[in-house]
Amino acid sequence: MTFDVVGTLIDFEGGLKACLAEIAAETGIEIDGERALSLYREARYSGDADLFPDDLVRVYLTIAPTLGLPADRKYGERLRDSAKNWKGFADSTAALASLAKNYRLVAMTNARRWAFAFFEKELGNPFYAAFTADDTGTEKPDPAFFETVFAYIASEGHSKNDILHVAQSQHHDIGISRKLGLTNCWIERRHDQKGYGGTIEPAEFTTPDYHFTSMAGLSAAVAAARA
Structure with missing residues (x-):
């Protein structure tokens, strides 16, 4: 098999939503998990995508402004590294x-x-x-x-x-x-x-x-x- x-x-959807929710809570906002997944999907499957999950750094920086999250690379790296958990x-x-x-x-x-x-x-x-x-x-x-x-x-x-x-x-x-x-x-x-x-x-x-x-x-x- x-x-x-x-x-x-x-x-992975649960992992992505949990990490993004944590970042949002730390910055004093709330996000809709399903909307975040939709934005992730659009960003992930762009022509300049990198291998997964390294590409989550780029994806985060792409979707963060729309979600109202800080467009800071350290958060993108945090999203990438969340895959470990x-x-x-x-x-x-x-x-x-x-x-x-x-x-x-x-x-x-x-x-x-x-x-x-x-x-x-x-x-x-x-x-x-x-x-x-x-x-x-x-x-x-x-x-x-x-x-x-x-x-x-x-x-x-x-x-x-x-x-x-x-x-x-x-x-x-x-x-x-x-x-x-x-x-x-x-x-x-x-x-x-x-x-x-x-x-x-x-x-x-x-x-x-x-x-x-x-x-x-x-x-x-x-x-x-x-x-």
């Missing part, structure tokens, strides 16, 4: 531990390796292998990211036909995984919220092979199927 990490297993979704660790008993779990993240080290520890170190933006030299949905992983899977004696790709982002993962012929599973983390939050909206919706609103749902379905 291959997994997107940020947004699927790690609650982002939490996994409540069901992530247990679900991964259960799945790891019978499957090799491979992480595929657009985050840089330094940030992934914190995410992996937060999740209980469940991965057999991991690929980051530093390892692939690109970001999903670039097919080249997936091709790097396919080459690794082949070196292990398997093929992409053996993969179940699990992710929450229609744009970064579900659409491209379908085009590349993978079986996929959409974890719809925002099923009870409007819009796409901090994740870019896909050009078109892709109906996944499997669809759950949580990792717990996937884990339970796998356990039932194996039984």
